[in-house]
Amino acid sequence: MMSFLRSVATIPLAGSAIPTEFSLSSSSSTKSQTFPFPSSSRSSPRLRASAPMACVPQVPAAAVSEFKGPNVFGVVRFVQISMENVRIEASFGGLSPGKHSWCINEYGDLTKGAASTGNIYNPLQDDQAATQLPGDLGTLEADQNGEALYTVKKENMKVTDLIGRAIVVYETEDKSVHGITAAVVARSGEVGESCRKLCSCDGTTIWEATVY
Incomplete structure (x- = not known):
């Protein structure tokens, strides 16, 4: 259990460099299991304007x-x-x-x-x-x-x-x-x-x- 806690404690906090995978080991086995993080190459959704902007009076040159x-x-x-x-x-x-x-x-x-x-x-x-x-x-x-x-x-x-x-x-x-x-x-x-x-x-x- 202590080994598991030490592994979890090494997971980086938000704002630090995000690894592509982390390992989880248990006290009953010396073999580590690898769990990949979700791919960071996926782009997040982009906001799109739902309607054109209204005409706004402007002061010209x-x-x-x-x-x-x-x-x-x-x-x-x-x-x-x-x-x-x-x-x-x-x-x-x-x-x-x-x-x-x-x-x-x-x-x-x-x-x-x-x-x-x-x-x-x-x-x-x-x-x-x-x-x-x-x-x-x-x-x-x-x-x-x-x-x-x-x-x-x-x-x-x-x-x-x-x-x-x-x-x-x-x-x-x-x-x-x-x-x-x-x-x-x-x-x-x-x-x-x-x-x-x-x-x-x-x-x-x-x-x-x-x-x-």
């Missing part, structure tokens, strides 16, 4: 550019609504009444204001003959109070490629002179989280545009 004066104030928001499409929404105040060109420029260098932001952003370098470069945002039209709203969907653009560049606003539609103000495009987390969510399945509009 977003960026923001803020104009803090002293003359022109505004905010521009960029949201990735698909792999190659970006929704741009902007509101401005402090502009002179009338039309103002504006664009995304190559660099976020504001050491000399708009003059140090480079040329209009153009990821399509092989298509210089395009009628409008991707970074050209068209025209802002300010009312008599100097306020302007803008919403557009831009194709062939990614929010991640815009971060660190600059938004430039011009005094008129003429881009031959430097812009009157500029602001850097920065990554946005709080803007997207504080507004309505964009569902990945239906493309709901994210923001209601309001004057800044």
Whole structure:
């Protein structure tokens, strides 16, 4: 019996290396009997999803550019609504009444204001003959109070490629002179989280545009 107890005491506890067999000997016989453990090569059952996961609203990639004066104030928001499409929404105040060109420029260098932001952003370098470069945002039209709203969907653009560049606003539609103000495009987390969510399945509009 003591021999049997010693044999049992040598069986490893959970978490230790598991042998493939153990021996049991009795006091009446010197011959050991071998009892193999179940094969460890059998794989345990895998859990499978019983149904597809429900659609969960998600906050897409977003960026923001803020104009803090002293003359022109505004905010521009960029949201990735698909792999190659970006929704741009902007509101401005402090502009002179009338039309103002504006664009995304190559660099976020504001050491000399708009003059140090480079040329209009153009990821399509092989298509210089395009009628409008991707970074050209068209025209802002300010009312008599100097306020302007803008919403557009831009194709062939990614929010991640815009971060660190600059938004430039011009005094008129003429881009031959430097812009009157500029602001850097920065990554946005709080803007997207504080507004309505964009569902990945239906493309709901994210923001209601309001004057800044």
